[in-house]
Amino acid sequence: MGAVIMHNVMSVDGFIADEQDDVGPLHDWYFSxxxxxxxGDDPEFDHSGSGSGFRVSKASAAYVRPMWDSIxxxxxxxxxxxxxxxxxxRPPVGDHVVVVSHRPKPEGWHPEASYHFVxxxxxxxxxxxxxxGDRVVSVAAGEVGGQMLAAGLIDEVAIDVVPVVFGSGKRYFGGIDGQHFLEDPHEVVQGERVLHLRYKVRR
Incomplete structure (x- = not known):
């Protein structure tokens, strides 16, 4: 089976969004x-409004492409x-989505989509x-990701650190309790306005 990797973009003080769930400048590097x-350019997921799709530095592209392809x-x-x-x-990467929820999929919501509510x-x-199968499971960081890390269900942690301080907001690891140890980063890539880090979870 493929690895289970917790992933998200994060401010240097540990937040993935502000108190209103706005990511603010955290995703600017995707379009700069x-x-x-x-x-090819994919305007389907162009959130910049420029119509140019995801465009990053060469270093970030070399890191992000294989990661996205593996999911x-x-x-x-x-x-x-x-x-x-x-x-x-239509998820931005991968072929399927699993939603952790006590509630079922909304009635009539995109019946053709491979979304599973568990x-x-x-x-x-x-x-x-x-x-x-053998491909990666990517877990969105936040409350669910933090709970999965605490439960021992995460193999790796991947963080795209952006040089901005939020001060408060939604934490990368959610409200996780206790200490949890990671190995030294096995991948460190310096992009433009972003630092890509990957850590294996210490067992």
Missing amino acids: GDTPITG GVIVMGRRFFDLVNGWEG DGLSAAVDKAQHLA
């Missing part, structure tokens, strides 16, 4: 470079799903790994 992440399934919490309306049934952390990871 000259190298497309995907093979088979995204795992997210219900709050995140509701905020983005599940990307209208009650429970372990059950969500089991479902995601079954769907992903």
Whole structure:
């Protein structure tokens, strides 16, 4: 089975969004470079309003492309799903999405989309790994990601650190309790206005 990797973009003081769930400048680096992440421009996921799709520095593209290509399934919490309306049934990466939720999929919501609503952390990871096969399961950081790390369900932590201080907001690791140790980073890539880090979880 593929690795289960917790991932998100984070401010230097540990936040993935402000108190209103606004990511602010955290994603600016996705649109400030000259190298497309995907093979061609993809305006479907262009949040900059420029119509140019994802364009990052060459260093970031070399890091992000293989990571995105490796992902088979995204795992997210219900709050995140509701905020983005599940990307209208078209996840930015991977072929499937598993939503950790006590509530079922909204009635009539994109029946063609491979979205699975699962009650429970372990059950969500089991479902995601079954769907992903040998590919990576990407867990969105935040409350659900932090809970999965605390439960021993995460293999790696990937953080794209942006040089901005939020002061308060939604934490990368959510409200996780206790100490949890990571190995030294096995990948460190300096992009433009972003630092890419990957850590294996110490067992």
